[in-house]
Amino acid sequence: MSAEKTLFRDTFLPFSRPAIGDAEIAELVDSLRSGWITTGPKVERFTQMFAQYVGGKHAAALSSATAGLHLALLAHGIGPGHEVITTPLTFAATVNMIALVGATPVLADIDRHTLQVRPEQIAARITARTRAIIVVHYVGDAADLDPILDLARTGRFSVIEDAAHAAGTEYKGKRIGAFDTTSVFSFHPNKNITTGEGGMLVTPDPEIFERVSLLKFHGMDRNAWKRFAKQGSPRYDIAMPGYKYNMMDIQAAIGLHQLRRVARNWDRRQEIWARYDRELSDLPLVLPAAPEPETRHAYHLYTVLVDPDRAAITRDEFIGAMTRENIGVGVHYQSIPVHPYYQSQFGWRPEDYPNSFRIGQQTVSLPLSAKLRDQDVSDVIRAVRKVLVGQTARGAPCAN
Numbered sequence: 004m005s006a007e008k009t010l011f012r013d014t015f016l017p018f019s020r021p022a023i024g025d026a027e028i029a030e031l032v033d034s035l036r037s038g039w040i041t042t043g044p045k046v047e048r049f050t051q052m053f054a055q056y057v058g059g060k061h062a063a064a065l066s067s068a069t070a071g072l073h074l075a076l077l078a079h080g081i082g083p084g085h086e087v088i089t090t091p092l093t094f095a096a097t098v099n100m101i102a103l104v105g106a107t108p109v110l111a112d113i114d115r116h117t118l119q120v121r122p123e124q125i126a127a128r129i130t131a132r133t134r135a136i137i138v139v140h141y142v143g144d145a146a147d148l149d150p151i152l153d154l155a156r157t158g159r160f161s162v163i164e165d166a167a168h169a170a171g172t173e174y175k176g177k178r179i180g181a182f183d184t185t186s187v188f189s190f191h192p193n194k195n196i197t198t199g200e201g202g203m204l205v206t207p208d209p210e211i212f213e214r215v216s217l218l219k220f221h222g223m224d225r226n227a228w229k230r231f232a233k234q235g236s237p238r239y240d241i242a243m244p245g246y247k248y249n250m251m252d253i254q255a256a257i258g259l260h261q262l263r264r265v266a267r268n269w270d271r272r273q274e275i276w277a278r279y280d281r282e283l284s285d286l287p288l289v290l291p292a293a294p295e296p297e298t299r300h301a302y303h304l305y306t307v308l309v310d311p312d313r314a315a316i317t318r319d320e321f322i323g324a325m326t327r328e329n330i331g332v333g334v335h336y337q338s339i340p341v342h343p344y345y346q347s348q349f350g351w352r353p354e355d356y357p358n359s360f361r362i363g364q365q366t367v368s369l370p371l372s373a374k375l376r377d378q379d380v381s382d383v384i385r386a387v388r389k390v391l392v393g394q395t396a397r398g399a400p401c402a403n
């Protein structure tokens with residue numbers, strides 16, 4: 004049986020493609036022609052629009068969510084001698100930033116069905132040195148925030164939300180970004196809203212916002228745009244040594260129009276999600292859990308579990324076979340304790356976090372983007388069926 008002859012697609016479907024339209028392109032060109040390409044009026048407009056979209060009070064546009072997590076930890080005063088609790092099922096940046104501010108990351112295992120961090124697991128990890136918890140709203144579903152906020156109030160520690168997946172996610176009627184926490188969003192090209200690279204930190208706390216505003220740009224008390232605009236003064240004071248984590252106008256130019264199409268893109272993502280749910284339901288796969296009541300899913304990542312006991316192949320074999328069918332897939336994520344640095348630095352063993360370990364070996368993310376055409380989605384579904392059961396539709400054997 005020759006795979007080459009029976010491919011459904013002759014072009015590779017990348018795992019993720021940003022949905023960028025003519026409006027983004029025109030706005031970007033406008034920035035380039037205007038002569039003002041770094042932080043300026045478009046960043047200010049995008050920041051305000053984003054804060055309004057999530058229902059947040061203060062927002063700071065940044066170069067990435069990784070920068071945002073770094074600044075959030077610093078602004079909350081987290082450093083050496085402190086412990087920060089988070090989930091082992093996240094991108095490395097979440098844990099890296101805790102380590103880079105000199106604090107000790109502590110992992111609380113996830114729920115094996117919802118894949119979100121569990122309040123009881125967090126509670127079991129709290130010590131006298133706990134200063135913060137970073138909640139990850141995994142795949143765009145909302146983690147159960149209320150019991151976590153209660154734990155933080157009782158223990159007097161900060162809650163930071165890694166909301167990289169959660170632009171548009173709602174918990175009990177409010178968007179992520181509107182809670183009494185510091186939340187950090189990502190605009191990486193794989194995320195639901197993109198600016199190429201970029202991030203946004205949102206907080207209701209004016210002191211946290213003030214510190215983030217200084218730290219994001221050299222510790223300067225005014226940004227360049229205000230200094231060099233006609234009414235500005237080129238003078239500035241350094242209040243503290245800061246980083247260079249500002250977003251540029253050429254990024255915000257893209258973001259402004261991404262935000263205008265966010266509702267339409269959400270509808271399209273939900274439609275694709277529902278199709279996957281429907282057309283993959285009879286396969287030996289574990290499909291994503293339904294969203295919890297009182298939440299609204301951002302439909303960021305459609306992750307299925309390939310359990311070798313049911314599917315007769317491993318996740319890695321599944322990935323290889325899908326790639327041969329010209330379909331790109333992703334892994335979100337391997338459990339954090341499998342990485343050698345964390346093992347040697349913190350003594351973590353993957354088997355101590357059994358749910359994350361197992362999910363990390365079985366999870367695979369199918370393409371999900373507002374950019375996908377119906378035919379692309381059909382191709383993904385046919386490829387998954389072929390790889391798992393040798394059938395392209397229910398009951399219909401492959402042509403080969």
Ligand SMILES: *Cc1c(COP(=O)(O)O)cnc(C)c1O
Pocket residue numbers: 066067068069070093094096097139165167168188189190191201202
């Ligand atoms: C993408 C991502 C980040 C990092 O975002 P960047 O904007 O690329 O820095 C952090 N945490 C999670 C969970 C992510 O998915």
